[in-house]
Amino acid sequence: MFEANGIRSGYSGIEVIKDLDLSVDGEILTVLGANGAGKTTLLATLARVLPLMDGELHLNGEDVTTLPPWEMASRGIGYVPQEHAVFPDLTVMHNLHVGAMIGDRSRQERLDEVIGVFPDLAERREQLAGTLSGGESRMLAAGRALMQDPTVLLLDEPTAGLSPLYVELFFEKIVEIHDTRGVSIILAEQNATKALEVADRVMVLSLGEGSEAIDTEHVTMEQLREGYRI
Numbered sequence: 001m002f003e004a005n006g007i008r009s010g011y012s013g014i015e016v017i018k019d020l021d022l023s024v025d026g027e028i029l030t031v032l033g034a035n036g037a038g039k040t041t042l043l044a045t046l047a048r049v050l051p052l053m054d055g056e057l058h059l060n061g062e063d064v065t066t067l068p069p070w071e072m073a074s075r076g077i078g079y080v081p082q083e084h085a086v087f088p089d090l091t092v093m094h095n096l097h098v099g100a101m102i103g104d105r106s107r108q109e110r111l112d113e114v115i116g117v118f119p120d121l122a123e124r125r126e127q128l129a130g131t132l133s134g135g136e137s138r139m140l141a142a143g144r145a146l147m148q149d150p151t152v153l154l155l156d157e158p159t160a161g162l163s164p165l166y167v168e169l170f171f172e173k174i175v176e177i178h179d180t181r182g183v184s185i186i187l188a189e190q191n192a193t194k195a196l197e198v199a200d201r202v203m204v205l206s207l208g209e210g211s212e213a214i215d216t217e218h219v220t221m222e223q224l225r226e227g228y229r230i
């Protein structure tokens, strides 16, 4: 179980995320919100890449509020940022090896699994990550995070800018990763339709304020509209 209580964060003393609570325990939680709502700020805060101004983070009962980002990663928090998610000057294979620096299982075993999820990466193993297409690069970023054997995966708009075919494929992969590995997933998305299809619960983020997480089966258009302030 990964929990955030009363978290606040932002930039240069200006609060973006305002007193937000959330928790995941094996499910897919999607965080929906318009441009600038604070999705990236929230995920960076959860990964401890951005400092907390207030609030607490707990992972399986342990207080991880002050851990540095690499410690978060080694305890099972996998983070796929919206931008700069791969090392452009390293090959695909070397990017995946970086993910394997965390954890105990054999690298080859993990590589085989990740390639099983994203077979396209095998064909491009020697290619520099900076020369991959947008979709391939998103797969590599997710693959690198999976190499860490995460128990919680933070995905920041993994399908942004992808063609419909890749979007479809990527959402299938998210479900596959969740179902086969039992990973909790926090998925920041603008693509509400697809995100609601795969997620168990939804939180709408608006001007840094998060709604209560609602079961996706029960969410109404009104609740989404209210969140998006449209």
Ligand SMILES: Nc1ncnc2c1ncn2[C@@H]1O[C@H](COP(=O)(O)OP(=O)(O)OP(=O)(O)O)[C@@H](O)[C@H]1O
Pocket: 011, 016, 033, 034, 035, 036, 037, 038, 039, 040, 041, 042, 082, 190
């Ligand atoms: N490095 C920064 N310095 C100052 N303000 C920032 C910084 N990064 C983001 N912000 C501001 O914080 C707010 C939330 O931005 P954030 O990137 O978290 O939104 P988002 O929901 O991820 O948007 P998008 O859907 O466009 O990715 C915005 O008003 C943005 O201008």
Ligand SMILES: [Mg+2]
Pocket: 039, 040, 041, 082, 156, 157
């Ligand atoms: Mg963002």
